[in-house]
Amino acid sequence: MENFLYQASIYLAAAVIAVPIAARLGLGSVLGYLAAGIIIGPVLGLVGSETENLRHFAEFGVVMMLFLIGLELEPAALWDMRHRLIGLGGLQIVVSTLALMTAALLANQNWQAALAIGLTLSLSSTAIVLQTLSEKGLMQTAGGRSVFSVLLTQDIAVIPILALLPLLAVAAPAQILHDGSIGRGGEAGSDAGGHGALSLVAGLPGWGVTLVTIAVIGFVVLAGIYLTRPVFRFIHASNLREMYTALALLIVVGISFLMLLVGLSPALGAFLAGVVLANSEFRHELESDLLPFKGLLLGLFFITVGSGIDVRAFLRDPGDLIGLALLLAVVKGLILYLLGRIFGLKGRDRWLFTLGLAQAGEFAFVLIGFSRQLNVLPNDLAQKLLLIVALSMLITPLLFILYDMLSRRMKEPAPHQQADKIDDEGPIIIAGIGRFGQIVNRLVRGSGFKTIVLDHDMETVQLMRRFGVKGFLGDPTRPELLKAAGLAKARVLVAALDDPAQVTKLVAYARRERPDLHIVARARDRHHVFELYKAGADDIVREMFDSSLRAGRYVLENIGLSEFEAAGAEQTFYTHDRQALRDLAEVWDPALPASQNAAYIARVRELEKELESELLALAEENAKKTA
Numbered sequence: 102m103e104n105f106l107y108q109a110s111i112y113l114a115a116a117v118i119a120v121p122i123a124a125r126l127g128l129g130s131v132l133g134y135l136a137a138g139i140i141i142g143p144v145l146g147l148v149g150s151e152t153e154n155l156r157h158f159a160e161f162g163v164v165m166m167l168f169l170i171g172l173e174l175e176p177a178a179l180w181d182m183r184h185r186l187i188g189l190g191g192l193q194i195v196v197s198t199l200a201l202m203t204a205a206l207l208a209n210q211n212w213q214a215a216l217a218i219g220l221t222l223s224l225s226s227t228a229i230v231l232q233t234l235s236e237k238g239l240m241q242t243a244g245g246r247s248v249f250s251v252l253l254t255q256d257i258a259v260i261p262i263l264a265l266l267p268l269l270a271v272a273a274p275a276q277i278l279h280d281g282s283i284g285r286g287g288e289a290g291s292d293a294g295g296h297g298a299l300s301l302v303a304g305l306p307g308w309g310v311t312l313v314t315i316a317v318i319g320f321v322v323l324a325g326i327y328l329t330r331p332v333f334r335f336i337h338a339s340n341l342r343e344m345y346t347a348l349a350l351l352i353v354v355g356i357s358f359l360m361l362l363v364g365l366s367p368a369l370g371a372f373l374a375g376v377v378l379a380n381s382e383f384r385h386e387l388e389s390d391l392l393p394f395k396g397l398l399l400g401l402f403f404i405t406v407g408s409g410i411d412v413r414a415f416l417r418d419p420g421d422l423i424g425l426a427l428l429l430a431v432v433k434g435l436i437l438y439l440l441g442r443i444f445g446l447k448g449r450d451r452w453l454f455t456l457g458l459a460q461a462g463e464f465a466f467v468l469i470g471f472s473r474q475l476n477v478l479p480n481d482l483a484q485k486l487l488l489i490v491a492l493s494m495l496i497t498p499l500l501f502i503l504y505d506m507l508s509r510r511m512k513e514p515a516p517h518q519q520a521d522k523i524d525d526e527g528p529i530i531i532a533g534i535g536r537f538g539q540i541v542n543r544l545v546r547g548s549g550f551k552t553i554v555l556d557h558d559m560e561t562v563q564l565m566r567r568f569g570v571k572g573f574l575g576d577p578t579r580p581e582l583l584k585a586a587g588l589a590k591a592r593v594l595v596a597a598l599d600d601p602a603q604v605t606k607l608v609a610y611a612r613r614e615r616p617d618l619h620i621v622a623r624a625r626d627r628h629h630v631f632e633l634y635k636a637g638a639d640d641i642v643r644e645m646f647d648s649s650l651r652a653g654r655y656v657l658e659n660i661g662l663s664e665f666e667a668a669g670a671e672q673t674f675y676t677h678d679r680q681a682l683r684d685l686a687e688v689w690d691p692a693l694p695a696s697q698n699a700a701y702i703a704r705v706r707e708l709e710k711e712l713e714s715e716l717l718a719l720a721e722e723n724a725k726k727t728a
Contacts, residue, residue: 132498138407162398171375190254197223213269226462244450270475325377349390426492430459456500460493527551531595532577538597596622612637631689
């Protein structure tokens, strides 16, 4: 017990000291964790041989991270990524494997070891890269989404790679198999990939393994859809806040265990569960409960990577190891740069994609150890590869610093910003805070009512904040953003976006969700008024109508009418026009141009004659009063 408390104190103290220093220097938290591990491990020797066991525990940080990422992705969004998952991610693995395998063959390795090296080093670090992308707010950029697609494909690819390595062991040359420094190959297969004593698929034929795997995945999906709501309601009835945290941990740990039983990646299973729960009303609850554990365990994982570096082996040949780690980054970087061009990434996004994935990843530790146990890799070569992987992970934060330097020197627009998390609700939602929406907002707030302002333009939101107007960045047509802003409880929605199509989309969605909501909509022109009328808007305001009407009143005042007479004509025109639009909406056909709609043209002429009659009658009445 004393030793455990001592070790825990060392790890926590190292993190508390090193990480804030690295963050203040602009190096990021990941480099701080890695530096802390190096200091307490190889440099000072404060942690013992339990680092490897602790790393396995800390890998749950990666599992939780992918679960939380899955919570942010709806199944439809994942389907939209399919081309990048299969095309970009698949090509990256294949091309990188072939290039690195060729390099290993040129270094006089046999083809089995060369293929194992290529497959292992083709993978990148999910933990370091996603953590850094999140810190820098780059996940929602085109480059960030491409990076995530490749990382997800790599996590999926670990499964077939683990299945392939035993086949390489069978084909391995006899001199490698009988090397005295290597353990017996058959001893590793029972535990690798989850096929140990508790495995559900041990001893089953191939078709049996497939059926059990499909059954487990199906159970995860169905449980996420049908079991979470009643379980959460049961937990809610206990009125114990800590039970929510316990349930969140149970979901992640339980799914990880199920995945291991069928030989799948726990991180992949957790990601799948997150996607299934992305539409759940408990998504934010799960996220808030798991975030502290994710951050702490990921930090612990990075520390164990740093503390696990074999300094003695490194000091025997530091130049060679550093050179190979840099060569790995260069080779993968060139491949990533070319793939980025092929898939249309430009500027900052291409450099983020290139530099963000140029390292080896944490799965390499598992694959190298498995390959060594299977006798695919000699012990000395495996140790050297472990050092190269660790060094490549150490330089990853430096690659992101290089990206920041390149990004600042580029003149193209800054990457798209991630939407704000809305932490407030109000009775009035104003979607769009441009020249139209800001007038509405000033009037309403000045009258003592609270508003929630949404806009997709970062510069506009920042400008409003400088003047003391709180606004949230994000696409106001996104259902999740509207729900977070309090659409379910709001009394009035103001649709004031610049794009007419987006205004119509917003009005139609809000009307479906809230039939009782009062919707005030901004219209571009008459035809847009008709679209909004059919979409369900209550009050429709043409953006130029009121200002034009006021200008017409000024003309009447300066041509001979009194202010009273001009105001009367303005009001008569306003009332008639509003009624006319309702009448015209009944005969308007969106499939026909107005010039070809006979019923529409006829009704316009009738209404114009009615307007002239009303205005003339008003003028005659005013003349009688002044006579």
